[in-house]
Amino acid sequence: MTAPAVGTDPQDWAQVGVRLDVEGELALVTLCNPARRNAQSPAMWRALASVGRTLPGTVRVVVLRAEGVSFSAGLDRQMFTPEGIPGEHSFLKLAAGSDEETSAAIAEYQEAFTWWRRPDVVTVAAVQGHAVGAGFQLALGCDLRVVAEDVQFSMKETSLGLVPDLGGTKPLTDLVGYGRALEICATGRWVGAEESVAIGLANLAVPAEQLEGAARDLAAALLAAPRNAVIETKALLQGAGGRSYDEQRSAERAAQHRRMRDLAGIGD
Structure with a gap:
């Protein structure tokens, strides 16, 4: 079974629930x-991945938002039925596949959730109502989250x-710590x-009617700083967890020297 292609045409994205x-x-x-x-659905994930691949290079900040009362109710439950979603790998099909086949399918799905943390943009999720499972993980994929009071x-x-398999376990643990992340995942509580x-x-967190404005205000504040300074700072913070204190100080020195040379107009 071949999954339907989702290309770079925004009309294709809109048909599966994504707009740029x-x-x-x-x-x-x-x-x-x-x-x-x-x-x-997998088709939505392919559309989101395509958005990430075709995002104009001039874009510095991306706001992820959702129409309606819920950010995302999670994976379409039709994936768990014997017939699945037409043209897609059903849960049963994935379960019956080899390790390599199943791993490749999930890796394709994960692409929709991973590009949000790439170094050249800052991403903000504006989340209202329910964000369940895959919806929770999609919000976790972003650098920052602004939420409505009904989230x-x-x-x-x-x-x-x-298990959560769409890239959400790492950012959740980084944000709230191992113990709380385990409790949230293992209980499935709200x-x-x-x-x-x-x-x-x-x-x-803001009232629901202020969510759009709050996300835009945050985006504007992020855009107010010079792009290369934001990129360098994001890289420093993303790598901090894997470095010792002395390694982090070294990384800061190197980043600052690059910024100084850039501001002084000194090339490599």
Whole structure:
């Protein structure tokens, strides 16, 4: 079975619930299937991956948002039926595949969740209502999260006998620590707005009607700083967890020298 192709045509993306709008240095990626609470499918994931691959190089900040009352209700449950989603690998098909086949399929799915942390952009998820499973992991894929006061995060995979496999376990653990991440995943419980901010999962919580404005305000603040300084700072912070204190200080010195030379107009 060959999965349907999703190319670079925005009309193809829209058919599977994804829209891209570019406003100068700001890109807005919208999940736009509110009738199904933005339930996710492999086709949606291929569209999101395609958005990441074709994003204009002038874009500095990406805001991920969703239409309707929910950010995303997670994976389309039709994937778990015997017939699955037409043209896609069903859960049963994936389970019956070899290690190599299943790993390759999941790796393709993960691409939709991993490009948000690439070094040349800063990404912000604006999250309202339910963000369940794959929806939770998609929000975790972004660098920053602004949430509405009605937000409800839940990692339901473990409760279904599965594991979170779309890149969410690393950022969740980095944000809230191992013990809390294990508790959230193993119980599948709901995490609301107040707790999200308190434990570092979200940067800011606002009333639902202010969510769009708050995300845009944050994007504007990020765009106010020089691009190369933001890129260098993001790289320093992303790598900090894997470095010793002395290694981090060394990385800071090297990054600062690059910035000084750039500001002074001194080439390599």
